[in-house]
Amino acid sequence: MTRSADVVVIGGGQAGLAAGYHLRRLGVEHVILDAQAAPGGAWQHTWDSLRLFSPPQYSSLPGRLMPAQPGETYPDARHVVEYLADYEKRYELPVERGVWVDAVHRDGTHLRVESEAGDWRARTVISATGTWTRPFIPAVPGRREFSGRQLHTVQYKSPVEFAGRRVIVVGGGNSGAQVAADLASVAEVTWATQRPPRYLADDIDGRALFDAATARRQALDAGSTDTGGVASLGDIVAVPPVRAARDAGLLHAKPMFTRLTRTGAEWADGTLAEADAVIWCTGFRPALAHFASLRLRGTRGHIATVGTRAVDDPRLHLLGYGDWTGPASATLIGVGRPARDAAREIASLLS
Incomplete structure (x- = not known):
């Protein structure tokens, strides 16, 4: 019909x-x-x-x-x-x-x-x-070789199932920071990001982000110089749980690893990290x-x-x-x- x-x-x-x-x-x-x-x-x-x-x-x-x-x-x-x-x-x-x-x-x-x-x-x-x-996971070498659990942000629910485990969280945006903060007190977390985390000032929240995005669109529509929009302010909104984990010294970002191994990840300098799970907060x-x-x-x-x-x-x-x-x-x-x-x-x- x-x-x-x-x-x-x-x-x-x-x-x-x-x-x-x-x-x-x-x-x-x-x-x-x-x-x-x-x-x-x-x-x-x-x-x-x-x-x-x-x-x-x-x-x-x-x-x-x-x-x-x-x-x-x-x-x-x-x-x-x-x-x-x-x-x-x-x-x-x-x-x-x-x-x-x-x-x-x-x-x-x-x-x-x-x-x-x-x-x-x-x-x-x-x-x-x-x-x-449509969750996105980048084509990182060794992804199919890794023997632990892999999941995307869409599959993550709570830190309880990762208590006492070694977890690599991938992604330097809001979801990566929030998931890493969520896990930091119960798991051994390695937080991998493409570039050093850029926190917005603690007094900035979604109101300022909306204003920045609107101003950028208006500038582009008027043929003016690109203001950079939200990206010019930073990548991570310091919501209270993220701020608390950061200030407690629980959030330490490492550069992005070059490949996954069977038991973890390897960085360009040969550093290795063992992991039971990888959580892809990659958009x-x-x-x-x-x-x-x-x-x-x-x-x-x-x-x-x-x-x-x-x-x-x-x-x-x-x-x-x-x-x-x-x-x-x-x-x-x-x-x-x-x-x-x-x-x-x-x-x-x-x-």
């Missing part, structure tokens, strides 16, 4: 809900297809100790401030999941759950969204699938396999966009994948503005 909608939003996490909010306000008929069985997007799958980088009032979707979490300056992932579930219910957003979208095809003047639950015929499509389902790639048949992706896997709109097909919008689809659009507070712009542009196109 094929159903129809003016707009099909693929993904019901924070970006998909922000899109739904603005489409609903504009009176645009839409449906949100989400592969998850429950509300909360990727937040329901993060590690237990994860904290936001910003206070709740600076971590909110359009129209609804995130309430404070009692006893916490920076809310945890469970609180975010509860907020997203409430947001979806409050605005009566038309989310269909457990629907995995396999592909999007051109179908004359429409687009056909192919899913396990049947097909949808849409005039426009917003892709808001994020990156969590993600955009989850865009459903667009494969449209042949829109460039050499780096990105689809060329103007704002959120695909350059080669104005019926497609991409939302929440990072700065290339809107300043800080992969964050809760940052996705609201590009979601609004996408909804307005789609409403204009449909009219």
Whole structure:
């Protein structure tokens, strides 16, 4: 059975809900297809100790401030999941759950969204699938030789299972620092980073990051000098657990190793470290396999966009994948503005 909608939003996490909010306000008929069985997007799958980088009032979707979490300056992932579930219910957003979208095809003047639950015929499509389902692990020599456990950030849950073990944490960004800090008091941690860790000043959090990303986008759009954006400030937000581990002398970064061995890792100077596990905190790639048949992706896997709109097909919008689809659009507070712009542009196109 094929159903129809003016707009099909693929993904019901924070970006998909922000899109739904603005489409609903504009009176645009839409449906949100989400592969998850429950509300909360990727937040329901993060590690237990994860904290936001910003206070709740600076971590909110359009129209609804995130309430404070009692006893916490920076809310945890469970609180975010509860907020997203409430947001979806409050605005009566038309989310269909457990629907995995396999592909999007051109179908004359429409687009056909192919899913396990049947097909949808849409005039426009917003892709808001994020990156969590596409973890990236670099092709480090010896990866297949290592006999211990290897896992990515998406599989890490808690330090309990690593108590007393030797663990190499790879990655100098926020997830690497947070996981290393999480493990530091219970495991023998080796933290490997491509360059020395760059902590943001302790008083800087997600508010400043959003402002920096926005200023960079405005400068680029105006043809001015690149301000450097978030990267100019540093790589790691010193949230309380990271700050505590750092100040206690528990976070010591080593340069990136050159290869894994059967029992650990080896550095360029011949130094060896034994390990029971390697945790790859090495980032993600955009989850865009459903667009494969449209042949829109460039050499780096990105689809060329103007704002959120695909350059080669104005019926497609991409939302929440990072700065290339809107300043800080992969964050809760940052996705609201590009979601609004996408909804307005789609409403204009449909009219």
